[in-house]
Amino acid sequence: MKAKKCPRCGKSSLYETRGEYRMELPPNIAGPTVVVADAEWQHCNSCGEDVLSKELEQAINRKCRRRKKSTVA
Ligand SMILES: [Zn+2]
16 A cells, blocks of 8 residues: 655655545534545544545535535525
């Protein structure tokens, strides 16, 4: 497995990860955990940082936006 440098801690423990990405929402935002199936991102084994791909960020944004709309309506 190839490891990249982590932008947070600077250690070479960033690994490609694939699977179901779960994003816990901060306490000030109401709602269930955002789950993206079949996602790809990079996870640091040293500090636990998740570096998301643009595609994954967009998928999460879409889910959050949809939820906001549905709560307003
Ligand atoms: Zn790190």
